[in-house]
Amino acid sequence: MNESLPPFQFYWELDGWIILAGILCAASASLLGSFLVLRRMSMLGDAISHAVLPGLAAAFLLTGSRQSSLMFIGAIVVGVLTSWLTQWTKQIGKVDEGAAIGVVFTGLFALGLVMIVRSADTVDLDPGCVLYGSIELTPLDRYRIGSWEIPRAVLTMAFVLVVNVVFVVTCYRQLKITSFDPALADSLGISSKVMHYLLAALVAMTAVASFESVGNILVVAMLIVPPAAAALLTERLSRMLVVSVVLGIVATIAGHFGAITVPRLWGYSSVSTAGGMTIAAGALLILTILFAPKTGLLSSVGKKWLWGVRVTGEDILALLYRQEERGEAGATAESLSKQLLLPRRNLWFYRWLLGIRNYVRVEKSDWKLTEKGRMAAQDLVRSHRLWENYFASEVGLTNEQLHPPAERLEHFTGSQIRKQLFEHGPSQEVDPHGKPIPPERDKSS
Amino acid sequence: MINSDNSQLHSLPLSMREVTIAYHRKPVLWEVNLDIPTGKLVGLVGPNGAGKSTMLKAIMGLIPLLSGTVRIFGKPYAEVRDRVAYVPQRESVDWDFPASVLDVVLMGFYGRIGWFGRITRQHQQQAMEALDRVGMAEFAQRQISQLSGGQQQRTFLARALIQPADLFLLDEPFAAVDASTEQALVHIMRSLQQAGKTIIVVHHDLHTVPDYFDYLVLLNMRVVAAGPMETTFHRENLQKTYGGKLTILEQVSEAIRNREAP
Numbered sequence: 001m002n003e004s005l006p007p008f009q010f011y012w013e014l015d016g017w018i019i020l021a022g023i024l025c026a027a028s029a030s031l032l033g034s035f036l037v038l039r040r041m042s043m044l045g046d047a048i049s050h051a052v053l054p055g056l057a058a059a060f061l062l063t064g065s066r067q068s069s070l071m072f073i074g075a076i077v078v079g080v081l082t083s084w085l086t087q088w089t090k091q092i093g094k095v096d097e098g099a100a101i102g103v104v105f106t107g108l109f110a111l112g113l114v115m116i117v118r119s120a121d122t123v124d125l126d127p128g129c130v131l132y133g134s135i136e137l138t139p140l141d142r143y144r145i146g147s148w149e150i151p152r153a154v155l156t157m158a159f160v161l162v163v164n165v166v167f168v169v170t171c172y173r174q175l176k177i178t179s180f181d182p183a184l185a186d187s188l189g190i191s192s193k194v195m196h197y198l199l200a201a202l203v204a205m206t207a208v209a210s211f212e213s214v215g216n217i218l219v220v221a222m223l224i225v226p227p228a229a230a231a232l233l234t235e236r237l238s239r240m241l242v243v244s245v246v247l248g249i250v251a252t253i254a255g256h257f258g259a260i261t262v263p264r265l266w267g268y269s270s271v272s273t274a275g276g277m278t279i280a281a282g283a284l285l286i287l288t289i290l291f292a293p294k295t296g297l298l299s300s301v302g303k304k305w306l307w308g309v310r311v312t313g314e315d316i317l318a319l320l321y322r323q324e325e326r327g328e329a330g331a332t333a334e335s336l337s338k339q340l341l342l343p344r345r346n347l348w349f350y351r352w353l354l355g356i357r358n359y360v361r362v363e364k365s366d367w368k369l370t371e372k373g374r375m376a377a378q379d380l381v382r383s384h385r386l387w388e389n390y391f392a393s394e395v396g397l398t399n400e401q402l403h404p405p406a407e408r409l410e411h412f413t414g415s416q417i418r419k420q421l422f423e424h425g426p427s428q429e430v431d432p433h434g435k436p437i438p439p440e441r442d443k444s445s
Numbered sequence: 446m447i448n449s450d451n452s453q454l455h456s457l458p459l460s461m462r463e464v465t466i467a468y469h470r471k472p473v474l475w476e477v478n479l480d481i482p483t484g485k486l487v488g489l490v491g492p493n494g495a496g497k498s499t500m501l502k503a504i505m506g507l508i509p510l511l512s513g514t515v516r517i518f519g520k521p522y523a524e525v526r527d528r529v530a531y532v533p534q535r536e537s538v539d540w541d542f543p544a545s546v547l548d549v550v551l552m553g554f555y556g557r558i559g560w561f562g563r564i565t566r567q568h569q570q571q572a573m574e575a576l577d578r579v580g581m582a583e584f585a586q587r588q589i590s591q592l593s594g595g596q597q598q599r600t601f602l603a604r605a606l607i608q609p610a611d612l613f614l615l616d617e618p619f620a621a622v623d624a625s626t627e628q629a630l631v632h633i634m635r636s637l638q639q640a641g642k643t644i645i646v647v648h649h650d651l652h653t654v655p656d657y658f659d660y661l662v663l664l665n666m667r668v669v670a671a672g673p674m675e676t677t678f679h680r681e682n683l684q685k686t687y688g689g690k691l692t693i694l695e696q697v698s699e700a701i702r703n704r705e706a707p
Contacts, residue, residue, distance in 0.1 A: 170560070176544075179542070180539070180544065180552070181537070181552065183502070183533040183537055184552065186507050187507065187526075187529070188526065188557075189556050190555060236544065236548070237542075237543045237544060237548075240543050
């Protein structure tokens with residue numbers, strides 16, 4: 001344990017700017033990334049953010065300066081080139097899109113590395129910095145506007161965010177239709193190609209702007225992870241865009257504080273903020289996969305469990321009804337446990353559940369149906385015996401085979417289906433075992 | 446006489462002259478000549494890989510022609526976009542896309558309202574009417590991933606119905622849909638035809654061809670035959686179209702037997 005770590009303190013001047021730069025980057029990337037994810041082109045974000053390197057190097061070698069505007073132009077050119085080369089490789093080489101992307105972006109990235117290293121002694125462009133970024137240094141490099149001193153990275157990212165928002169808002173319908181149905185879009189005169197390359201150009205611009213803050217590799221996470229989570233949480237495009245931006249922002253904030261505070265719990269000093277943000281984004285995606293209300297793993301487990309509870313509860317009611325029918329005394333927990341093959345401890349739960357729903361009354365450990373419980377059980381038993389008649393007459397099952405399928409289907413059978421079953425057979429007074437079929441309840445009374 | 450003939454030719458919904466298309470130097474369509482008269486319900490039929498979908502795409506200029514010309518109502522497609530409605534193959538899109546049924550239908554307006562137009566209440570109402578026509582009104586707000594194959598196809602047809610088109614191009618609308626959807630689609634196509642529209646449908650099932658359509662185009666890279674159903678749907682033409690593919694030949698004979706039997 002390292003006892004000498006200073007206590008964590010929040011400095012708005014430092015942490016504020018870092019978080020703001022991260023938020024702007026996450027929002028810009030998530031907004032465009034949503035369309036990459038929907039177009040099944042997630043890897044293109046990865047490819048473009050790597051392949052912009054030669055564009056940067058070329059812009060730099062040609063002009064000898066690190067002026068942002070030229071870098072942007074170089075990046076955009078290469079971004080479009082990447083996506084065009086990918087299409088071209090795919091067609092000419094007759095390989096699938098993944099292979100084409102893999103060839104194109106590694107090739108371009110290698111080219112960029114060679115270009116940088118070739119001029120390493122004369123220029124100040126560090127490959128490591130390109131890959132991992134240096135968001136922690138954001139507050140140091142400032143730009144003066146009037147009496148304000150704003151970090152350059154924040155200004156750049158704010159510009160990128162504005163461009164991306166304007167693009168998505170004005171081209172929303174075009175992006176939507178070309179993402180969903182490019183053939184229809186083209187037939188209506190909305191060029192899916194133009195939208196494809198515009199999107200690629202803006203992804204390239206976003207990647208370049210972000211490489212100073214979160215780094216070239218980690219921007220890929222912000223392009224893909226928040227939109228992937230948002231896709232699981234929403235059913236409309238507009239909501240997906242909003243949710244993915246919000247998730248990106250949450251990941252940024254959580255990631256920054258996580259990077260500083262979490263390692264301290266084990267006595268280490270803080271870790272890379274960009275790394276923290278990406279891990280936070282990944283964690284959000286995992287949480288979404290587990291807990292998403294409709295698609296989450298937990299909700300499907302939960303639904304299964306709830307269904308199981310319902311079926312068991314109904315089985316108890318039907319069992320009590322049949323006992324009443326035979327004129328036997330109320331059931332005890334022990335007899336129920338034996339007949340339903342249900343552990344005694346689970347019965348406590350059902351005693352409570354059926355009790356508060358006023359289906360069952362327990363008097364001196366004797367389980368008895370209430371009036372409401374008897375009505376519910378009557379529906380079930382009627383369904384069960386109508387099904388038995390159906391299986392006997394229509395499917396030709398023997399009497400021994402009738403019970404299991406009827407037992408399963410009774411839980412899915414409503415009054416509509418009972419009506420159809422009832423009208424099906426000639427006589428519906430008794431089931432194949434000779435047991436009387438209880439009448440349909442009059443629901444209006 | 447010549448003048449009136451010319452004007453009639455110019456107003457044809459579709460006229461293709463010497464159209465050739467190739468992928469990787471292999472021809473897909475070869476010197477296709479085709480004139481479709483107004484107000485026909487046209488079955489576009491041929492074996493797999495005969496170039497049926499390619500032909501629809503070529504009509505709309507989605508695929509570059511190697512040679513030849515296509516005229517829609519006497520004009521290049523780009524000038525008469527509004528008069529053509531296209532229904533792509535259902536499998537060509539990703540149905541997990543985050544959109545509702547109504548969203549998808551409203552896409553039919555995107556071409557006309559341009560960059561800065563808005564989807565108005567009137568558009569919404571029109572879309573709802575189209576959904577009602579295909580029996581999907583109650584599903585308007587449903588997420589499209591929850592639709593069955595037939596419902597997906599109905600949604601696509603509704604999207605075409607909101608376009609003020611005179612020529613409808615449908616790419617395999619009957620592929621893997623339930624029987625009631627198939628009947629509903631046929632019903633709507635017939636009512637479109639009664640309203641004077643021309644409908645061209647890529648179709649696979651030879652058994653239903655003579656019942657559904659009144660004009661037939663048999664395609665196998667070339668146009669093997671084209672004309673009214675009664676004079677075009679016969680053994681010789683079908684054999685020419687399907688060539689030596691035995692299983693299909695059997696299907697053809699059966700189809701013809703069925704037709705000749707009553």
